[in-house]
Amino acid sequence: MRPVRTIAVINQKGGVGKTTTVANLGWQIAGLGQPTCVMDLDPQSHLTLHLGVEPGVNPHDSYELLVTETTASQAALQVAGNENLWLIPTRIDLAAAETELSDHEDRHLKLRRKIAGQNLPWRFLMIDCPPSLSLLTLNALGAADDVLIPLQPHFLALHGLGKLLNTILMVRQGINPTIRVAGIILCMYETGTKLAAEVVADLHEFLQASRNSDLPWAQAKVFGQVIRRNIKLAECPGHGQSIFQYDPHSAGAQDYSALTGQFLELFGTEK
Numbered sequence: 001m002r003p004v005r006t007i008a009v010i011n012q013k014g015g016v017g018k019t020t021t022v023a024n025l026g027w028q029i030a031g032l033g034q035p036t037c038v039m040d041l042d043p044q045s046h047l048t049l050h051l052g053v054e055p056g057v058n059p060h061d062s063y064e065l066l067v068t069e070t071t072a073s074q075a076a077l078q079v080a081g082n083e084n085l086w087l088i089p090t091r092i093d094l095a096a097a098e099t100e101l102s103d104h105e106d107r108h109l110k111l112r113r114k115i116a117g118q119n120l121p122w123r124f125l126m127i128d129c130p131p132s133l134s135l136l137t138l139n140a141l142g143a144a145d146d147v148l149i150p151l152q153p154h155f156l157a158l159h160g161l162g163k164l165l166n167t168i169l170m171v172r173q174g175i176n177p178t179i180r181v182a183g184i185i186l187c188m189y190e191t192g193t194k195l196a197a198e199v200v201a202d203l204h205e206f207l208q209a210s211r212n213s214d215l216p217w218a219q220a221k222v223f224g225q226v227i228r229r230n231i232k233l234a235e236c237p238g239h240g241q242s243i244f245q246y247d248p249h250s251a252g253a254q255d256y257s258a259l260t261g262q263f264l265e266l267f268g269t270e271k
């Protein structure tokens, strides 16, 4: 079995589509037969709720994973209705993990130690990060093979992206020398607006300028499939369901389904 491919889904800005992407992309990748685990690393527990799990009810979760000897397999629970999907849930106490870990010398590498070299039964492990560049996010970056960045194309988006990429560069130079940015996913895309088109053109230009470098984002792909703004995507978390359960014919389901195809083209489908 190949080691699990660990993918951190990061943007330090809140409300850009990280959790929605982890829930629905994860659901669909698993639905296509790729054993997948999604991890909630945001104390707000939105991913946990989105997948229909009450925070704090499961005996194990990502808080324990970081601060105790609990293993990733122990912390994961199978998601109802999808035989290939697991969730490492969280609860509000995760916020305290930052303080509890702050005295540890290897505080950035707690998560990596729970994943690297472990015989985990999944092909993909996708981590939903909090909206900050905190110790929790650094743990995700320390553990990740790849980064996916959901981006909402509005006028300060690229400014925020620069800061995030600098953090990833520091991580590459320090705790995780092989990390790379695999792709950028355009979320809450307003089709037909000039602003969205301009931001995307700027993004391509920026990435083009780095193509021949050894920067972590030199090969980053801007996924051609965008996620349009779609009210059904905003409704389904309240029902504890993925978009594929809540409204499989919606634009949101179509977009995440097509994105899954592009994701698997990039990462491959072998087990």
Ligand SMILES: Nc1ncnc2c1ncn2[C@@H]1O[C@H](COP(=O)(O)OP(=O)(O)O)[C@@H](O)[C@H]1O
Residues within 6 Å of the ligand: 013, 014, 015, 016, 017, 018, 019, 020, 021, 046, 131, 187, 188, 189, 227, 228, 229, 230, 231, 233, 234, 235, 237
């Ligand atoms: N494509 C979309 N269209 C409409 N609403 C969306 C879309 N993507 C996400 N949302 C909603 O926007 C809010 C923020 O999205 P979320 O995925 O939670 O962002 P983040 O995890 O980056 O904070 C949530 O209420 C979510 O349901």
Ligand SMILES: [Mg+2]
Residues within 6 Å of the ligand: 018, 019, 020, 042, 046, 128, 129
């Ligand atoms: Mg979120």
